[in-house]
Amino acid sequence: MDEISSLIGGFKVALSFYNLALMLVGILLGVIIGVLPGLGGANGVAILLPLTFGMPPTSAIIMLSCIYWGALFGGAITSILFNIPGEPWSVATTFDGHPMAQRGRADEALTAAFTSSFVGALVAVIVITFLAPLIARFALQFGPAEFFSVFFLTFASFVGMGRGSPFKVLASMCLGFALGAVGMDKMTGILRMTFDHAELLAGFDFLIAVIGLFGIGEILSSMESGLKFQGSHAVIRLNAVLQTWKQLFRYWATSIRSCIIGCWMGITPGGATPASFMSYGLAKRFSKRGNNFGKGEIEGVVAPETAAHAAGTSALLPMLTLGIPGSPTAAVLLGGLLIWGLQPGPMLFVEQKEFVWGLIASMYLGNIVGLIVVLTCVPLFAAILRVPFSIIAPVILVICAVGAYTVHNSMFDVWMMLVFGVVGYTFNKLGYPLPPLVLAIVLGDKAEESFRQAMLSSQGALTIFWSNWLVGSIMTLGMILLFWPAVTWLLDKVRRTSSQPVPAPAGAAVVDRER
Amino acid sequence: MVPRIRSRLAGIGATALGLGAMVAPLLMQSSPAAAQAWEPTRPIQFIIPAGTGGGADQMARFIQGVVAKNNLAKQPIVTLNKGGGAGAEGFLEVKKTAGDPHNIIITLSNLFTTPLATGVPFSWKDLTPVAMLALDQFVLWVPADAPYKTAKEYIEAVKAGDDKSFKMGGTGSKQEDQIITVALEKLTAPKKFTYIPYAGGGAVAVQLVGKHVNSTVNNPIEAVSQWKAGALRPLCIFDAKRSVYKDKVTETMAWSDIPTCMESGVNTEYQMLRGIFMSPGVKSEHVAYYVDLFKKVMATDDWKRFMQDGAYNQTFMTGDQFKTWVAANDARHHDLMKEAGFLAPGK
Numbered sequence: 001m002d003e004i005s006s007l008i009g010g011f012k013v014a015l016s017f018y019n020l021a022l023m024l025v026g027i028l029l030g031v032i033i034g035v036l037p038g039l040g041g042a043n044g045v046a047i048l049l050p051l052t053f054g055m056p057p058t059s060a061i062i063m064l065s066c067i068y069w070g071a072l073f074g075g076a077i078t079s080i081l082f083n084i085p086g087e088p089w090s091v092a093t094t095f096d097g098h099p100m101a102q103r104g105r106a107d108e109a110l111t112a113a114f115t116s117s118f119v120g121a122l123v124a125v126i127v128i129t130f131l132a133p134l135i136a137r138f139a140l141q142f143g144p145a146e147f148f149s150v151f152f153l154t155f156a157s158f159v160g161m162g163r164g165s166p167f168k169v170l171a172s173m174c175l176g177f178a179l180g181a182v183g184m185d186k187m188t189g190i191l192r193m194t195f196d197h198a199e200l201l202a203g204f205d206f207l208i209a210v211i212g213l214f215g216i217g218e219i220l221s222s223m224e225s226g227l228k229f230q231g232s233h234a235v236i237r238l239n240a241v242l243q244t245w246k247q248l249f250r251y252w253a254t255s256i257r258s259c260i261i262g263c264w265m266g267i268t269p270g271g272a273t274p275a276s277f278m279s280y281g282l283a284k285r286f287s288k289r290g291n292n293f294g295k296g297e298i299e300g301v302v303a304p305e306t307a308a309h310a311a312g313t314s315a316l317l318p319m320l321t322l323g324i325p326g327s328p329t330a331a332v333l334l335g336g337l338l339i340w341g342l343q344p345g346p347m348l349f350v351e352q353k354e355f356v357w358g359l360i361a362s363m364y365l366g367n368i369v370g371l372i373v374v375l376t377c378v379p380l381f382a383a384i385l386r387v388p389f390s391i392i393a394p395v396i397l398v399i400c401a402v403g404a405y406t407v408h409n410s411m412f413d414v415w416m417m418l419v420f421g422v423v424g425y426t427f428n429k430l431g432y433p434l435p436p437l438v439l440a441i442v443l444g445d446k447a448e449e450s451f452r453q454a455m456l457s458s459q460g461a462l463t464i465f466w467s468n469w470l471v472g473s474i475m476t477l478g479m480i481l482l483f484w485p486a487v488t489w490l491l492d493k494v495r496r497t498s499s500q501p502v503p504a505p506a507g508a509a510v511v512d513r514e515r
Numbered sequence: 516m517v518p519r520i521r522s523r524l525a526g527i528g529a530t531a532l533g534l535g536a537m538v539a540p541l542l543m544q545s546s547p548a549a550a551q552a553w554e555p556t557r558p559i560q561f562i563i564p565a566g567t568g569g570g571a572d573q574m575a576r577f578i579q580g581v582v583a584k585n586n587l588a589k590q591p592i593v594t595l596n597k598g599g600g601a602g603a604e605g606f607l608e609v610k611k612t613a614g615d616p617h618n619i620i621i622t623l624s625n626l627f628t629t630p631l632a633t634g635v636p637f638s639w640k641d642l643t644p645v646a647m648l649a650l651d652q653f654v655l656w657v658p659a660d661a662p663y664k665t666a667k668e669y670i671e672a673v674k675a676g677d678d679k680s681f682k683m684g685g686t687g688s689k690q691e692d693q694i695i696t697v698a699l700e701k702l703t704a705p706k707k708f709t710y711i712p713y714a715g716g717g718a719v720a721v722q723l724v725g726k727h728v729n730s731t732v733n734n735p736i737e738a739v740s741q742w743k744a745g746a747l748r749p750l751c752i753f754d755a756k757r758s759v760y761k762d763k764v765t766e767t768m769a770w771s772d773i774p775t776c777m778e779s780g781v782n783t784e785y786q787m788l789r790g791i792f793m794s795p796g797v798k799s800e801h802v803a804y805y806v807d808l809f810k811k812v813m814a815t816d817d818w819k820r821f822m823q824d825g826a827y828n829q830t831f832m833t834g835d836q837f838k839t840w841v842a843a844n845d846a847r848h849h850d851l852m853k854e855a856g857f858l859a860p861g862k
Binding site for chain 2: 049054139140141142143144183184186187188190191194201203322334336343344345346347348408409449453456457459
């Protein structure tokens with residue numbers, strides 16, 4: 001097959017000592033960047049991009065994509081240990097990863113996260129290797145209606161999330177939509193709810209909200225419960241890695257489903273963050289232990305991490321083949337490509353074979369190297385939890401503040417982070433779920449934009465959402481998922497009432513009379 | 516007691532020494548050395564009033580790369596995206612840092628359109644003009660298998676079709692793409708386009724390839740890779756003269772082979788400023804440094820290749836000539852937006 005010979009050629013390029021050394025450096029830098037909340041992969045790549053100008057383009061992109069990789073792995077570390085998502089796509093990992101850490105199972109959680117990430121990324125790279133041109137054509141089919149249907153599906157798959165009152169879920173989600181609406185409306189150019197504050201022109205950045213709600217909120221809650229951090233009782237088991245791997249084989253179905261979700265969301269491009277949420281929501285719905293999710297189920301770590309990494313990796317494909325960056329990091333990489341004299345687009349695969357296949361080969365290698373690096377450090381990371389909370393909390397606060405500042409170089413964001421922290425704490429006390437809020441902030445804006453673009457295209461006709469097989473099938477799937485809880489509740493009710501003797505329904509009586 | 520006082524005095528002395536060591540260089544720097552030209556003493560902040568991936572972002576990051584690669588400046592350039600509020604975030608940021616010569620900003624048309632459309636308290640006069648680097652062109656694109664071979668045919672088709680049945684994709688709303696669309700609607704009257712705003716030029720080009728819109732007015736660099744791949748067809752270029760680049764981009768066509776819209780009977784012309792501005796309240800020597808830096812950038816081969824890839828109209832203007840051009844362009848935008856009904860109340 002043509003692809004395999006090109007891939008082998010790519011490996012020859014990637015396997016030089018120089019490139020391997022760059023891979024290692026890239027991964028280490030990436031993990032550090034991923035761990036620091038707020039300092040996202042995009043910033044990290046942007047800061048380090050000028051370093052690569054002296055290198056040949058293939059080596060440069062290998063190092064930069066390994067930084068991207070490392071950041072994908074690193075985001076899970078603080079999510080699990082401190083409930084602070086290091087990256088937006090690690091938010092869903094906090095739901096089950098942190099409770100596991102609190103119960104002393106941090107090393108299991110970390111191993112599960114890293115291994116799932118590896119699997120997800122590997123599957124995505126295989127997909128890119130063999131299906132690149134097909135996927136590029138598939139991505140072209142996505143217009144505004146199709147994008148909206150994808151977002152709708154994400155919301156629908158997540159709806160069953162909240163424990164407790166569904167109205168609290170709704171309230172949380174609506175607050176998220178309101179917060180997401182602040183800023184300039186792209187469709188009409190009107191400013192919404194900025195109250196003439198220049199700082200609010202861009203709206204609330206999702207990262208600031210997440211760092212505040214989860215990270216600061218968690219610290220406030222821990223402070224209240226008396227600085228007792230159960231993680232100090234974590235047992236460091238060096239053979240935890242092997243034991244966890246044995247457990248992970250049980251979740252092969254979840255893995256496969258999450259890989260599919262991730263690859264699909266990365267290509268479309270929905271992104272790694274919606275992919276992780278959707279995967280978590282569906283895993284909770286279909287798992288036998290769905291009710292335990294949120295209390296420390298290992299499956300709840302496997303699902304989002306696999307999907308997030310599959311999506312993050314496959315997001316590079318639209319960047320290479322169509323020139324549309326599927327994420328901010330991909331946008332920076334795009335800038336890099338231009339400086340090296342490469343024009344991303346359909347011709348890249350044809351004109352620059354060595355570069356593209358060298359990059360793809362390095363994805364395989366970088367993934368393996370990355371997994372080895374982080375797994376060997378799992379006991380070390382878990383040991384961080386043994387540091388007394390009174391020392392680690394201020395450090396976390398400072399790192400969060402620095403992270404929040406680096407997003408937009410603005411002190412205003414740091415204050416907003418603290419406000420969100422208080423909001424997060426309040427939500428926890430009052431029993432309102434945070435995930436719907438976060439999901440609404442992330443996707444609400446984009447979903448609204450797609451919806452209005454679709455409405456403009458169709459001149460207001462809602463039938464556009466069922467105008468072709470692609471968008472129609474996604475919308476139908478979303479509707480089913482959305483109404484599934486209501487349907488099962490109704491069926492339950494009917495079953496319960498029909499266990500008592502019931503007079504023959506009127507319909508049957510009519511039929512009898514007709515006969 | 517005495518040892519304690521002694522150690523406390525030692526502590527105070529050490530602190531004073533430390534503070535002095537920090538303050539002295541600052542004092543020395545702020546005394547102007549009239550003989551040597553000014554150079555930046557901190558990293559240069561290069562603000563991009565737009566999101567990542569678009570034309571301005573690409574150009575700014577490219578400039579950053581060229582400067583780093585050819586060692587054209589002793590201080591590094593740091594790019595910052597501040598695209599909130601159609602760029603208002605970035606412009607206001609530069610306006611706030613009056614007197615600081617370490618901030619520069621690259622502009623698009625939103626320098627004019629954003630204050631006019633949103634009423635944000637800012638105008639180009641709040642910034643110090645440095646130089647015009649180029650003028651970005653606009654091309655009318657359709658999918659490669661569309662039945663229209665010339666711009667005139669397309670306009671006729673829109674006139675003959677149902678009102679609002681033809682979709683024009685563009686970047687943002689009440690900005691340059693929509694302004695051009697409104698100008699085109701004067702020729703297709705009484706029929707109008709349905710204008711669909713997208714977040715960036717790259718996304719717009721892809722939507723056209725996917726046939727979710729009928730046409731776009733992308734900048735050359737946003738659509739060139741799709742053109743090369745044979746997915747898009749350029750109908751006309753919104754300039755008074757044809758492009759000067761004669762090298763073949765696709766197998767059969769060069770940029771110069773695209774007819775001007777005037778030639779095709781579509782009487783519309785529009786180009787976008789790609790210029791550099793600075794914070795207000797800076798001295799002429801500060802401006803002179805950057806003018807010199809950009810002259811060096813534009814002399815590199817990398818820049819020339821970038822200009823060719825993007826079919827930019829290479830026009831370099833500085834000083835009073837540039838200021839006059841900017842003022843005239845601002846007035847022109849005011850008129851265009853007033854006609855289109857995009858002005859914010861009170862403008």
